[in-house]
Every structure is written in structure tokens, then in C-alpha cells.
Amino acid sequence: MKTEVEENIVLSTPVAGDQYPLHPLMNARKSPRAFIEQPIEPEKLRSVLEAARWAPSASNIQPWRFIVAAKDRPEDHERMVSLLFEGNRIWASKAPVLILSVAQVIDQASRKTNKFAFHDVGLATENLVLQATSAGLAAHLMGGFHADRARATFNIPPEYEPVAIIALGYEGGMEFLPQPLLERELGPRVRKQLSEFVFGSIWDATSTVVENERKKILNRTINN
């Protein structure tokens, strides 16, 4: 028989900010697979890209580039869809805007590698995603696409590397999802506990910042 504590653990679906309170934008952000075909207002799309523009980056290099394909130019959109792995194509083709993010991994002048290029594209992309969230949109990042074909398709220079394809649009239309995807969509959101990735004086040692949390987990175990 399950104890009350165990029941609570099973019943509670993790939501963003379940451990500590978050800004509403962080709470609201998620990566849906269900989009309606309604186009994105151009001014919203511009603000989403403007948000990426203002991200920080190492030496302010701004190594991010974005190739934007919207449904109002069907040939562009279809071409971007064709770069996706099939599992993503099923749902992501509905999204009215698909954006390929690209990282400048080598400086053209100095020929030096920028080890922060992918990291900084990540910073800019999260700005983009959160600005989208604030505008009532949703974004879903995909690593599952043919990067080499993307390079050939868009004529991406060797100093740059395709990173992710971002599906952007209004959420909805879950009824169109095939059963396995629907289950994933309705399933719980899972994350590591803070104590699993926040360390103190040394690797793998609990930080005092999250010590209470670990105590809570320990107490829970003891109570069981």
C-alpha cells in the first residue's frame, strides 16, 4: 500500500516552478507539439527576433544567425519542413513559422574557433522563446533535422554551423496528433532536482543553497 507521501509524489505532475517560485514567463514556457496554422503577426515575429538580438554573447560577437521560413511563402516553408527528421515533420509542419538557428563557430578574420558559439546561440534562442511566450506564442526547439542538407540547401558557409530548427506558432489542435505524440503531449514534464545539478565546494557535493531541499527529500524517504 502506498503511503500518503508516495501518493502525493505520483499524483503531482511537475510544473515549472514546482520547487521554487518563478517569473510567470518561465512558468508559461513549454515546448508543445500541437500548433494551429494561424499565421504569426509580422510585428510579433519581429519582436521575437529583436529579443534574440539583445542577448549577451562572448565579446559581443553575436554569433547567431536565423533563417526564417513562414507559411506565406509555401516553398520556403516546405523546404524547411523537408529538412526535419520524420518524427518532427509530423507535427512541426503545422507551425506557421520555422526558424533555423545557425552558429558562427569560426571568426572569418582571425580564423579562430569561438567555443562559445553554440552557447551564445542558446542564450539568444531562449530570449526568442520567452519573447514568443510573452506574445501568446509557443516555440519548440528541434535538434532532429539533417544539418548537412540544411547547409547545402541554404548555402551556409563553412565558418557557420546549423544548430536547431525552431517551430513557432499558436498552440492548439492537439486532436491532430497521432496517439503516441498525444500521450507525450499530455504526459508529465520531468526535470532533475536542483540537488542533482547545483553543486557547492566540489563536484557532486550539495550546495548549501539547496541543502534544505535535500533534507526534505531525505525526510520524505525516512517517513516512507
Added chain:
Amino acid sequence: MKTEVEENIVLSTPVAGDQYPLHPLMNARKSPRAFIEQPIEPEKLRSVLEAARWAPSASNIQPWRFIVAAKDRPEDHERMVSLLFEGNRIWASKAPVLILSVAQVIDQASRKTNKFAFHDVGLATENLVLQATSAGLAAHLMGGFHADRARATFNIPPEYEPVAIIALGYEGGMEFLPQPLLERELGPRVRKQLSEFVFGSIWDATSTVVENERKKILNRTINN
């Protein structure tokens, strides 16, 4: 003699959202070099880390780790400061919290490289930074530190790679900055134009999303 348009260009210091409107959090985020020593409330720090926790990542691997050094444990804080390049040490040592971000670049079980590791650490870090901003804090990311010494100091396993050190605290005390840093602090914030990094059908081709902007720039040139 300068035209009125040129005067305006010179006088206007770029601010986040100067081209298109942004969510207030994006407007407010910046990377100051002036911090006061006031400690960060533990609950704020936990929410900042919780924000990182809820970032998206490729296959939900969550490849981010954070080593947190706060001033209330002076030996931890000083050790983190000692890893910074000297140019950063001058100002970042004031920040009450320094966080080393680390990426899991190789999966322990499969031994496969995760090419999205740095990118996903970037996603989580921008969540962290924006949650900090919403709490009245400021964050400044630094790539300028001795990564190899960081690995040795914290006993970081070979599957992981140090990424950045994040200075976190309340902004203020600009009077302590040496002159060159003060000038940088008060100088304009510079970013590429959208048309320089947002492309349409092919690499380097203007996206229709930002076409108007390019027209505006062209008109401005013609008017001069």
C-alpha cells in the same frame, strides 16, 4: 555639417528593443560590471536556479550543472575569483555570488557526444539571467577564466566541460570601477541590425520579415 537624421543616429544610444518592442524583462536585462556586496537572499538564488532547471534541452538531457560560490563561504568565493582572468577579477570579485556553468558534453552510458550541450547550457543560463533580472538582480557572464584550472579545482569529470562564470548580485557602486571599465560601463550598447542576422530563402538574403527595416535604412542613406 550633420543632417538632423545623422544627429539623431549619433545621439541615440541603442537600448534593448530600440527596433521593435520587447517584454520588459528583455528590456531590463544587461550585463553590468558594477555590483554591490549585498548578499543575495537564498530564496531568490533558489528561484534563479529553478529557472535554469525548467529550460528546454535536446532529448530533455538537461546537460547543465552549476557550481555556486557565495560570499558567505569566503574560501569558496575567493577560489572562484582566482579562476577568473585578471580583467574580470577586478570587478567580478565584488559580486556576492559567482556560478560556474558546466556542460555535460559526453553521455556517460552511451559515450556519445552531445553536440547541443553548450547550446542547452546557454538556454538554461538565459533563463537564470532573466529570472535574476525579474528579482532585481543582475548577471554578467564571463568566458574569460582558466577552464583547465576550474576542472582541476572542482574535480570536474572528463565528460563535462566548464563553460562560463556568472557574476550575480545587485547592481551599483560604479564609482569603484577603474576609468577604462567605467567608460565601457557608460558606453552605448551595440548590436547588429536584424537584417544582418535574419535571413530569408537563402544565406545572407534579407528575410521579408525585416524587409521594411532594410528599406528604412536605405531611405535614411538616400535622405542624407
